[in-house]
Amino acid sequence: MAIQTNNAWPAFPGDEQVEIASLDTVDFGRLLIRDPAEIKKLLDVCMTHGFFYLDLQTCKEGLQIIDDEQSVYRFMEEYFAKSLEIKMLDDRKSFLHGFKPIGVFTGTKESHKDAYETLKVKFTIETWNLPEIHSNMRQVAREEMDAKSELLPDSVKAKIELFDRFMGLSNLVNSTLLMCLSDALGLTGSARLEESHRRDQKSNTCLVMLHYPPTDADSANIGHNKHTDIGSITLLFSEQWGLQVFDPETQAWKFIQPRPHGHATINVGDSLRFLSEKKLYSCLHRVIPPTSDVQTEDRYSIAYFLRPENAAVLEDADGKSVAASKWHDDKYVMFGAPHEEQDKATILTGGMETILGRA
Numbered sequence: 001m002a003i004q005t006n007n008a009w010p011a012f013p014g015d016e017q018v019e020i021a022s023l024d025t026v027d028f029g030r031l032l033i034r035d036p037a038e039i040k041k042l043l044d045v046c047m048t049h050g051f052f053y054l055d056l057q058t059c060k061e062g063l064q065i066i067d068d069e070q071s072v073y074r075f076m077e078e079y080f081a082k083s084l085e086i087k088m089l090d091d092r093k094s095f096l097h098g099f100k101p102i103g104v105f106t107g108t109k110e111s112h113k114d115a116y117e118t119l120k121v122k123f124t125i126e127t128w129n130l131p132e133i134h135s136n137m138r139q140v141a142r143e144e145m146d147a148k149s150e151l152l153p154d155s156v157k158a159k160i161e162l163f164d165r166f167m168g169l170s171n172l173v174n175s176t177l178l179m180c181l182s183d184a185l186g187l188t189g190s191a192r193l194e195e196s197h198r199r200d201q202k203s204n205t206c207l208v209m210l211h212y213p214p215t216d217a218d219s220a221n222i223g224h225n226k227h228t229d230i231g232s233i234t235l236l237f238s239e240q241w242g243l244q245v246f247d248p249e250t251q252a253w254k255f256i257q258p259r260p261h262g263h264a265t266i267n268v269g270d271s272l273r274f275l276s277e278k279k280l281y282s283c284l285h286r287v288i289p290p291t292s293d294v295q296t297e298d299r300y301s302i303a304y305f306l307r308p309e310n311a312a313v314l315e316d317a318d319g320k321s322v323a324a325s326k327w328h329d330d331k332y333v334m335f336g337a338p339h340e341e342q343d344k345a346t347i348l349t350g351g352m353e354t355i356l357g358r359a
């Protein structure tokens with residue numbers, strides 16, 4: 001469906017008419033109270049598209065995330081405006097911690113590198129997973145542990161209360177989705193999805209803040225290459241255009257319209273697809289400059305990646321058993337490989353290109 005992008009809000013940067021994906025909206029407040037109809041809707045969208053909007057305006061926890069989302073954007077604007085030299089002090093050479101400069105991974109176009117920088121946050125202990133701890137004590141525990149952490153950037157330490165709350169609530173959203181999906185799939189006992197995302201086990205769950213600065217048409221860096229997400233559920237926020245999803249029906253990329261001030265975008269990742277005996281749909285997506293190869297505005301996005309415990313065993317697209325942590329590490333290595341190598345294996349797109357057609 002071609003949409004008049006000049007009527008869209010937020011405004012589409014540019015005069016071009018582009019295809020926009022029509023995504024369903026799931027109500028988070030209804031999921032929190034385990035509304036059966038909403039749970040069924042959640043399962044349906046995860047089995048058909050694997051990408052949907054989550055309305056966060058219908059409960060107090062959701063409203064708090066929407067508020068905090070704005071504070072995280074303000075933090076990001078300030079952080080990414082620093083010089084590269086300063087930001088590199090936070091480079092931890094890690095997929096889970098600290099700063100990543102532009103150009104580490106492969107871009108959307110042949111022989112181009114990526115056009116985004118990131119700041120990743122993972123706390124030493126995930127205290128929000130311990131509901132029995134009173135929130136004040138939780139805060140103290142967080143501050144004491146992470147004040148000493150060499151992995152956590154100082155600018156994050158300075159906003160620890162904001163990140164603690166935002167990541168705790170993001171975790172609540174993603175684990176609620178996981179529980180509802182287990183219910184909807186009729187899973188019981190050790191087969192429930194929560195059982196491979198246990199609170200006291202090590203995982204690669206983390207928060208990633210992404211910044212796509214303006215670029216020229218002749219830049220050697222472009223976009224965020226096509227991929228499926230590594231983990232189970234991604235909670236994503238952005239106020240700017242650029243995210244696209246591959247539509248198998250038309251075999252074309254479609255833009256996802258940002259819906260700021262109330263909605264998150266959710267997508268299913270490879271691990272959840274593999275854990276659900278491939279019943280759930282891990283969708284193929286990418287980020288490109290909305291105006292023909294030129295990124296005219298700064299784009300900021302916030303992704304909270306829920307991933308299974310490191311030791312969980314997945315059956316990948318080729319039917320091979322792989323530990324969740326190995327799938328994570330191998331996929332990150334593949335993000336940096338040239339297109340030719342990426343196209344030879346199923347890892348970059350979690351085997352979804354076999355199902356969807358080649359993007």
Ligand SMILES: O=C(O)CCC(=O)C(=O)O
Pocket residue numbers: 210224229236238243285286287301303
């Ligand atoms: O920046 C975005 O909107 C999406 C980023 C993304 O797909 C990812 O980091 O996995």
Ligand SMILES: [Fe+2]
Pocket residue numbers: 227228229285
């Ligand atoms: Fe992604």
